[in-house]
Amino acid sequence: MAQAQSKPIDFYYWTTPNGWKVSIMLEECGLPYSVHPVNIAKREQYEADFLAHSPNNKIPAIVDPEGPGGRPISVFESGAILQYLGRKTAQFYPTEERARVSVDEWLFWQVSGLGPTAAQTHHFRLFAPEKIPYAIERFTNECTRLYGVMDARLAAHPYLAGDTYSIADIASIGWTSAWERQGQNPNQFPNVKRWLEQVKARPAVKRGLALAAEARQVRP
Numbered sequence: 001m002a003q004a005q006s007k008p009i010d011f012y013y014w015t016t017p018n019g020w021k022v023s024i025m026l027e028e029c030g031l032p033y034s035v036h037p038v039n040i041a042k043r044e045q046y047e048a049d050f051l052a053h054s055p056n057n058k059i060p061a062i063v064d065p066e067g068p069g070g071r072p073i074s075v076f077e078s079g080a081i082l083q084y085l086g087r088k089t090a091q092f093y094p095t096e097e098r099a100r101v102s103v104d105e106w107l108f109w110q111v112s113g114l115g116p117t118a119a120q121t122h123h124f125r126l127f128a129p130e131k132i133p134y135a136i137e138r139f140t141n142e143c144t145r146l147y148g149v150m151d152a153r154l155a156a157h158p159y160l161a162g163d164t165y166s167i168a169d170i171a172s173i174g175w176t177s178a179w180e181r182q183g184q185n186p187n188q189f190p191n192v193k194r195w196l197e198q199v200k201a202r203p204a205v206k207r208g209l210a211l212a213a214e215a216r217q218v219r220p
C-alpha cells in the first residue's frame with residue numbers, strides 16, 4: 001500500500017456473492033471500512049442515497065474518502081471496485097503487463113460469464129415462482145460449461161490468472177461456493193474443488209465471507 005488509509009472506506013453491501021467479492025478484497029488488503037447495509041430484499045437498492053453511488057441499483061459500491069488526489073471517489077460494479085482497490089494498494093493486481101492481462105481476462109470472464117450465469121441459474125432453479133424446464137436446463141448447462149472451463153484452467157495453474165492469487169480468484173469465490181445450488185456436482189470438477197478449498201482456507205476470505213450485513217461497524 002502506498003500510504004496507510006486513515007479514513008474508512010464506505011462499503012455498500014449485502015450478503016451475496018457480489019458483495020463478498022469486495023468484503024474479501026477489503027479484508028485481504030487490510031483496509032479499514034465501514035459497512036452500510038443495503039437490504040436488497042427490502043428494495044433499499046432503489047433509495048436515492050444509494051443511487052448516488054450505484055446508478056445501476058445493485059450492490060456492491062464503495063466510496064473511498066481518500067481517493068485520487070486525496071479527494072473522495074465512489075466506485076460501483078464489483079470488477080471496477082476490485083481493480084481500483086488492487087491499483088490503490090498494489091496488491092492482488094500485478095503491474096507487469098502480461099500478468100495483468102491474465103488477471104483481467106479471468107476477472108472479465110467472471111463478471112460477464114460465471115457471475116450472471118450463476119445468478120440466473122439460482123433464479124430459475126430456486127426463486128422463480130414457475131419452474132420452467134427450458135430455462136433451468138439452459139442456465140444449469142451453461143454453468144456446467146463454465147465450471148468445465150475453470151477446471152481446465154485450474155488443472156494447469158494453481159490460480160485462475162496463473163501462479164499467483166489475484167482479484168480474478170477473489171471475484172470467483174462467492175458464486176463458486178454456492179455451486180451445488182446451481183445444480184453442479186463438485187466431484188466433476190476436482191481442480192475447482194481443490195482451488196476452492198485452498199482459497200477458502202485464507203483467513204481474509206473467511207472473514208470476508210462471514211461479514212454480516214447488519215454489522216454497521218468501522219473495522220480498525
Ligand SMILES: N[C@@H](CCC(=O)N[C@@H](CS)C(=O)NCC(=O)O)C(=O)O
Pocket residue numbers: 016017018019040045057058059060076077078079111
Ligand atoms: N454487475 C454487477 C452485479 C451486481 C449484482 O448483481 N448485485 C446483486 C446482488 S448479488 C444486487 O444488488 N441485486 C439487486 C437487484 O437486482 O435489484 C457487479 O458485478 O457489481
